[in-house]
Amino acid sequence: MTHLIVWGAGELGGRVARRWLHTESAATGYTNTPARHADLAAAGITPRRGSPAADLTPDVVLLLSLPGHTVQQQAVQQLVESRAPVPRRVVFISVTGYYGSAPGPISEETPPGEGSRPASIALAEQTFWRWAGSAGVILRLGGLYCDGRGPYSALARRGKAGRSAPPDKTMALIHYDDAAAAVVAALKHPTPEPVYLAVTPPCPTRLEFYRAACHKLGLPEPDFDPPLGLPPAEFDVARLRRDLLPSPAFPDWRMSLVFSRP
Numbered sequence: 001m002t003h004l005i006v007w008g009a010g011e012l013g014g015r016v017a018r019r020w021l022h023t024e025s026a027a028t029g030y031t032n033t034p035a036r037h038a039d040l041a042a043a044g045i046t047p048r049r050g051s052p053a054a055d056l057t058p059d060v061v062l063l064l065s066l067p068g069h070t071v072q073q074q075a076v077q078q079l080v081e082s083r084a085p086v087p088r089r090v091v092f093i094s095v096t097g098y099y100g101s102a103p104g105p106i107s108e109e110t111p112p113g114e115g116s117r118p119a120s121i122a123l124a125e126q127t128f129w130r131w132a133g134s135a136g137v138i139l140r141l142g143g144l145y146c147d148g149r150g151p152y153s154a155l156a157r158r159g160k161a162g163r164s165a166p167p168d169k170t171m172a173l174i175h176y177d178d179a180a181a182a183v184v185a186a187l188k189h190p191t192p193e194p195v196y197l198a199v200t201p202p203c204p205t206r207l208e209f210y211r212a213a214c215h216k217l218g219l220p221e222p223d224f225d226p227p228l229g230l231p232p233a234e235f236d237v238a239r240l241r242r243d244l245l246p247s248p249a250f251p252d253w254r255m256s257l258v259f260s261r262p
């Protein structure tokens with residue numbers, strides 16, 4: 001039986017730990033505050049605060065699921081400096097923001113997009129590789145959603161769609177449960193690839209998504225700038241389907257309008 005340590009046992013990390021305990025006997029979840037500890041303990045997950053550096057051994061497996069790539073990078077840097085042993089498998093949660101607004105075909109091999117955010121995400125991934133080496137697996141997740149979290153719930157709270165990105169930018173989405181299933185598979189796979197793109201195509205443009213979401217919520221049509229004429233981003237998830245997530249439970253983005261309550 002393998003012990004899972006989750007650094008960042010929040011919405012995603014907590015789901016991964018719960019799934020882990022379907023077949024394995026031990027999971028420890030590290031958080032920043034004790035707010036989630038009663039829920040984690042009720043699910044059989046040992047709750048802890050702070051850093052797991054002192055608990056790492058070559059026999060455990062580790063998920064890094066802290067909020068945001070900058071915090072993730074600082075966490076890995078801390079592991080390097082503490083000379084923590086590298087567990088036998090380490091999964092690092094990254095984001096499709098790595099690709100920026102790149103249109104056209106996108107796969108694990110596609111280089112980082114232009115701009116400071118993709119560069120900063122790429123730096124976090126490189127720091128991770130330097131520590132984890134061949135034990136490491138990176139999942140680049142699209143935007144996550146579930147009841148009360150994700151773009152639909154945010155729209156319901158705000159009452160209008162943000163105008164921060166062009167209306168024809170492609171939205172990569174994945175349900176928290178599908179992401180958690182893929183992470184568990186990556187923790188257990190005997191010979192995983194180093195990187196997986198984890199989204200559930202077909203993906204809408206922002207205009208398609210927010211039109212449908214506004215309609216469902218009874219809000220006015222989104223007030224977007226004119227489209228830039230961007231070709232859609234086409235995410236190649238063959239590797240994800242083959243190794244980690246053959247049949248997503250939430251295969252269509254429209255399910256985010258049904259299965260995520262405001």
Ligand SMILES: NC(=O)c1ccc[n+]([C@@H]2O[C@H](COP(=O)([O-])OP(=O)(O)OC[C@H]3O[C@@H](n4cnc5c(N)ncnc54)[C@H](OP(=O)(O)O)[C@@H]3O)[C@@H](O)[C@H]2O)c1
Pocket residue numbers: 007008009010011012013030031032033034035036049050051064065066067068069071072093094095096141142143144145
């Ligand atoms: N949301 C998205 O659309 C999206 C898309 C792609 C990738 N991701 C990535 O997915 C991962 C998980 O996201 P999530 O939605 O599950 O996040 P979340 O619910 O906010 O969970 C993050 C967890 O990390 C804990 N944490 C924060 N700082 C910590 C620290 N210094 N030491 C120990 N624990 C700490 C938090 O503790 P508390 O419970 O005490 O707050 C929380 O339990 C993140 O890496 C995120 O960047 C998210």
